[in-house]
Amino acid sequence: MSKENCTLTKIYTFSAAHRxxxxxxxxxxxxxxxxxxxxxxxxxHDYTLELxxxxxxxxxxxxxxxxxxxxxxxxxLIEQLDHKRLDVQIDYFLQVRASxxxxxxxxxxxxxxxxxxxxxxxxxxxxxxxxNFFDYKEAL
Amino acid sequence: xxxxxxxxxxxxxxxxxxxxxxxxxxxxxxNFEVFGKCTNEYGHGHNYVxxxxxxxxxDIDTGMIINIYRLKPMLKDILREFDHKFLNEDTDxxxxxxxxxENFAKVLYECISEKLNSQECKxxxxxxxxxxxxxxxxxxxxx
Numbered sequence: 001m002s003k004e005n006c007t008l009t010k011i012y013t014f015s016a017a018h019r020x021x022x023x024x025x026x027x028x029x030x031x032x033x034x035x036x037x038x039x040x041x042x043x044x045h046d047y048t049l050e051l052x053x054x055x056x057x058x059x060x061x062x063x064x065x066x067x068x069x070x071x072x073x074x075x076x077l078i079e080q081l082d083h084k085r086l087d088v089q090i091d092y093f094l095q096v097r098a099s100x101x102x103x104x105x106x107x108x109x110x111x112x113x114x115x116x117x118x119x120x121x122x123x124x125x126x127x128x129x130x131x132n133f134f135d136y137k138e139a140l
Numbered sequence: 141x142x143x144x145x146x147x148x149x150x151x152x153x154x155x156x157x158x159x160x161x162x163x164x165x166x167x168x169x170x171n172f173e174v175f176g177k178c179t180n181e182y183g184h185g186h187n188y189v190x191x192x193x194x195x196x197x198x199d200i201d202t203g204m205i206i207n208i209y210r211l212k213p214m215l216k217d218i219l220r221e222f223d224h225k226f227l228n229e230d231t232d233x234x235x236x237x238x239x240x241x242e243n244f245a246k247v248l249y250e251c252i253s254e255k256l257n258s259q260e261c262k263x264x265x266x267x268x269x270x271x272x273x274x275x276x277x278x279x280x281x282x283x
Binding site: 002003004005006007008009010011012052057060061062063064066067068 | 161163174175176237238239240241242243245246272273274275276277278279280281282
């Protein structure tokens with residue numbers, strides 16, 4: 001006997017600037033660790049977020065989530081991040097490095113309770129450029 | 141600790157179909173409420189992209205899990221039933237099922253799985269893109 005699994009992934013984009021810097025480190029050490037991401041006035045990326053939710057396929061609708069409700073749940077967060085300087089304008093990143101890893105985690109923390117039920121957040125992939133992406137998930 | 145190696149191969153194919161979301165046992169207003177513009181009477185279409193991922197041992201002689209020369213026509217043959225068709229009317233799969241991306245991925249999984257049954261590899265996952273910003277994954281776990 002095998003159990004079926006179905007996930008749905010919706011892709012969103014936002015553009016944001018950041019600077020990777022840690023006050024704890026000397027300027028030289030910041031340079032050494034963060035390299036050109038330490039540029040004083042920041043730099044930006046077009047981020048692509050792949051948001052994956054999981055549930056059973058509903059018998060009546062054939063869907064695991066209503067896409068309109070999913071968009072409505074996600075859009076305020078995209079709005080919050082889009083065209084912002086993350087490490088300056090988003091409270092969370094005042095203390096935590098706005099790295100791809102941490103942005104993925106921040107997105108997870110903000111959406112985990114907002115995905116329309118009975119679907120639940122299953123996986124996040126955050127593309128920072130077309131060459132690197134970060135995966136984040138918390139197991140149930 | 142013994143490491144088990146896992147290799148998968150994914151074949152990607154594009155095809156186009158139209159569909160309509162509608163339940164006869166629901167009122168018009170409920171259909172509009174739940175399915176929105178997908179209720180359009182004459183259907184609407186997408187350029188679907190199928191990614192079929194197969195898993196199996198890598199053959200020592202060929203270095204392959206499965207020969208693409210065999211896999212590709214097999215998948216094309218399956219898609220012939222759906223390509224340039226109205227899913228609701230031109231196929232039998234959606235008589236009792238809304239042709240959502242979720243259900244379509246499930247149907248494709250079953251079709252491919254059955255065909256691959258006699259082969260040396262097994263279907264691991266189907267990924268079906270409906271648009272470039274929306275896809276569904278469908279797979280099965282052994283219990």
